Amino acid sequence: MYVTWLIGMATGSLDAAPQHWLQILYLIPLFFLDGLTVIALPLSLVYLNAINGLSDQTAPMANAFIACLIIINWLYHAISESSAERATIGKRFFDLQVVSSTGKRIDFITATIRHFCKILSSLPAGIGALPIVGPKRKNFHDLIAKCDVCHMAIDFD
Numbered sequence: 001m002y003v004t005w006l007i008g009m010a011t012g013s014l015d016a017a018p019q020h021w022l023q024i025l026y027l028i029p030l031f032f033l034d035g036l037t038v039i040a041l042p043l044s045l046v047y048l049n050a051i052n053g054l055s056d057q058t059a060p061m062a063n064a065f066i067a068c069l070i071i072i073n074w075l076y077h078a079i080s081e082s083s084a085e086r087a088t089i090g091k092r093f094f095d096l097q098v099v100s101s102t103g104k105r106i107d108f109i110t111a112t113i114r115h116f117c118k119i120l121s122s123l124p125a126g127i128g129a130l131p132i133v134g135p136k137r138k139n140f141h142d143l144i145a146k147c148d149v150c151h152m153a154i155d156f157d
Contacts, residue, residue: 026093042066078111091149101146114145 045066048054054062080088086097086105098114100106106114121140142148 041069074112074115077115078108081114082106082108082111087152092152095152096149097152099148099150101148103148106145106147110145110147114141114147117141117144120144 045062048062049059077088081091081098082105084105085092086099091097098106098111100110118141138148
């Protein structure tokens with residue numbers, strides 16, 4: 001997803017203002033952590049299970065660990081984005097918030113739908129994560145969950 005953002009900014013299909021390049025630079029540690037917990041660890045566990053690379057004693061603990069990472073990641077995003085702040089720590093850092101298409105605070109179910117639709121956004125080489133879908137240039141997961149990401153300065157309530 002992040003690579004497609006870089007490509008979009010480099011090709012001009014996304015706004016390539018200097019502050020956007022800095023945002024990506026500042027967020028590299030978060031991108032790495034997010035990719036590790038959401039993609040790399042679960043895929044490596046699937047691979048190890050498929051080739052019987054884990055012992056009978058280790059497999060249940062490893063599977064439980066990955067399940068916990070997935071659940072913690074989901075709860076972090078869903079609770080943060082449906083809270084009064086409407087944002088994760090990273091979004092708050094950049095004064096962004098997640099709101100419904102009508103500008104209201106989203107509920108936990110909508111935040112959950114948005115979170116898991118990010119998986120669909122990332123499948124075709126991250127193309128769905130680019131803000132190019134529809135007239136408002138939404139990400140695929142925001143389009144499905146009927147959400148917008150906007151600056152916190154905009155208060156709809």
